Amino acid sequence: MRDEVTPDASGGSAEERYLPLGIRVSGLPMFVIGGGKVGTRKVLTLLDAGALVTVVAPQISDALQRLLDAGRITWLDETYRCDLIRGARMVIAATSDRGLNEQISRDAEELGILCCLASAGRRSRVIFPAAYEQGPVTIAVHTNGAECTQSRWLRDRLAAVLRSEGLPPRIVAFGTDRQSLTQEQFEALAQVEAQLTPADFEGEVLILSTCQRWEAYFISAAPRTFRSRILDLIAAKGGPSLSRSLQVFTTRYDTRAVHHLLQVASGLASPLQGETEVVGQLRAAADRWLPDDGPLRHLIGWALAMHSRVRREAPALEGRSWAGVIADAIKRLTADVPSPAMAIIGCGGLGEAVARRLQGEVTVLPISRREAALVAWCGELGLRARACSELGESLSSADAVFVASDGADWWREEVAAAARGGLAVLDLTGGHPWHQQCPRCYGLSEIGAATLTVSEAVDLARARGEAFERTVEWEAQRRPQLPLRERVVIGCRGSELSCAQTDGIVR
Numbered sequence: 001m002r003d004e005v006t007p008d009a010s011g012g013s014a015e016e017r018y019l020p021l022g023i024r025v026s027g028l029p030m031f032v033i034g035g036g037k038v039g040t041r042k043v044l045t046l047l048d049a050g051a052l053v054t055v056v057a058p059q060i061s062d063a064l065q066r067l068l069d070a071g072r073i074t075w076l077d078e079t080y081r082c083d084l085i086r087g088a089r090m091v092i093a094a095t096s097d098r099g100l101n102e103q104i105s106r107d108a109e110e111l112g113i114l115c116c117l118a119s120a121g122r123r124s125r126v127i128f129p130a131a132y133e134q135g136p137v138t139i140a141v142h143t144n145g146a147e148c149t150q151s152r153w154l155r156d157r158l159a160a161v162l163r164s165e166g167l168p169p170r171i172v173a174f175g176t177d178r179q180s181l182t183q184e185q186f187e188a189l190a191q192v193e194a195q196l197t198p199a200d201f202e203g204e205v206l207i208l209s210t211c212q213r214w215e216a217y218f219i220s221a222a223p224r225t226f227r228s229r230i231l232d233l234i235a236a237k238g239g240p241s242l243s244r245s246l247q248v249f250t251t252r253y254d255t256r257a258v259h260h261l262l263q264v265a266s267g268l269a270s271p272l273q274g275e276t277e278v279v280g281q282l283r284a285a286a287d288r289w290l291p292d293d294g295p296l297r298h299l300i301g302w303a304l305a306m307h308s309r310v311r312r313e314a315p316a317l318e319g320r321s322w323a324g325v326i327a328d329a330i331k332r333l334t335a336d337v338p339s340p341a342m343a344i345i346g347c348g349g350l351g352e353a354v355a356r357r358l359q360g361e362v363t364v365l366p367i368s369r370r371e372a373a374l375v376a377w378c379g380e381l382g383l384r385a386r387a388c389s390e391l392g393e394s395l396s397s398a399d400a401v402f403v404a405s406d407g408a409d410w411w412r413e414e415v416a417a418a419a420r421g422g423l424a425v426l427d428l429t430g431g432h433p434w435h436q437q438c439p440r441c442y443g444l445s446e447i448g449a450a451t452l453t454v455s456e457a458v459d460l461a462r463a464r465g466e467a468f469e470r471t472v473e474w475e476a477q478r479r480p481q482l483p484l485r486e487r488v489v490i491g492c493r494g495s496e497l498s499c500a501q502t503d504g505i506v507r
Helices: 037-048 062-069 098-111 148-165 183-195 223-238 254-265 278-289 295-312 322-333 349-358 376-380 388-397 412-420 454-471 496-500
Strands: 029-033 052-056 074-076 090-093 114-117 130-134 137-141 170-177 205-209 213-220 250-253 341-345 363-367 400-403 424-427 441-443
Touching: 029 037, 029 098, 037 052, 037 062, 037 090, 062 074, 090 098, 098 114, 130 148, 137 148, 170 223, 170 254, 183 205, 183 213, 183 223, 205 278, 205 295, 213 223, 213 254, 213 295, 223 250, 250 254, 254 278, 254 295, 278 295, 278 349, 322 349, 322 400, 322 424, 341 349, 341 388, 349 363, 349 376, 363 388, 388 412, 400 412, 412 424
Parallel strands: 029 052, 029 090, 052 074, 090 114, 341 363, 341 400, 400 424, 424 441
Antiparallel strands: 130 137, 170 213, 170 250, 205 213
């Protein structure tokens, strides 16, 4: 703790007030005139803030001598004179001679240097408040230099509350998506997640590592410290190339974090239209990272419950997963083809879920940029993951192609050529106006549109939009498991509400 000093003055009226201000003094030259008890306290305060401290005094205290021996301060062993303080950013007059302190103040004023007088009774340009620090929080109290005793009393009361109750916890979503990293960096992140365990962290954390994103969710009263721990682990386990990519990580706090979690759980934060396999991935991540009971588990459970409720209240989608809708669309697209074959570009969670639903009815030809050995589900289903170089051959063997790759458009030119030759295309990436070129190709904003009439597709879109905007508004009568500062509202992709939230912030 540090006490407020009621400083002496170089002018100023009783009506003048001090500006509450924090100043970063790291590396700035500061002079303390006087080497006694008061000067020693001020030197320690300045050193804690990173200032470059010079002491001017014929004698210094034992504590200052130890600092001098350690190379932490500079000592000018002489009496004060005006030319000594030239170049200083601030001067503290802390001698036992009141007249000398006032002279130092006048000299500093003429030189344009901020000055604090440690003599009691009057004002000066700078005062030091009564301060207390705990973690990232600093409590600083002053009475404009009038009543030091009151400042210390209030400082002590606030410090006692902070010690007993601590800081309120904050909800944090921290991470990045696949589009922000190279393929190699993203795969390295996935390998880092596989090496980490809950024991690596002091507090609950959930790491969601999918084919679309790498994110950490946690609740902490010291979120910056927790985030630094995650970054340190990534740097230590991921190597130099991954360390250089950490600047693309984004951090969301409190309401923004919860809003983002809802978007992720509802499939709205995915570059794949309507992708919701993340629901199962969230459940699996919660089982891996979280205890059965706890605030973060409750938060994840709430987000998943909101997703389920939306689906229950959207009649067009009742009882059906997005993967099921896609699989049905593929079956209808190839219904007139005996023993149809479907190329699937993208072997992530959505590609896998669709492939499992097509097994036994459609021959699946999975194509992935990843090494075949990394696509474990293909082996489980008795399939071989084809490399990018085999795309043309696979398309020539297929009756239709389903695009679920969120990466670069390495596939687009060959698929476009095949589409012009009559290949049916179901593309969820939304990056190509297929319907303007080929009658059997669909660039979808709504998954069911491939096999629905125009009016049915419009009804489906409206059902989704109304369901989201009606049911995912935060229920005013229900208190969430964690105290949040605002209502959370989430809109479906393309709705007016979603468009108003393009920056991801609930206003």
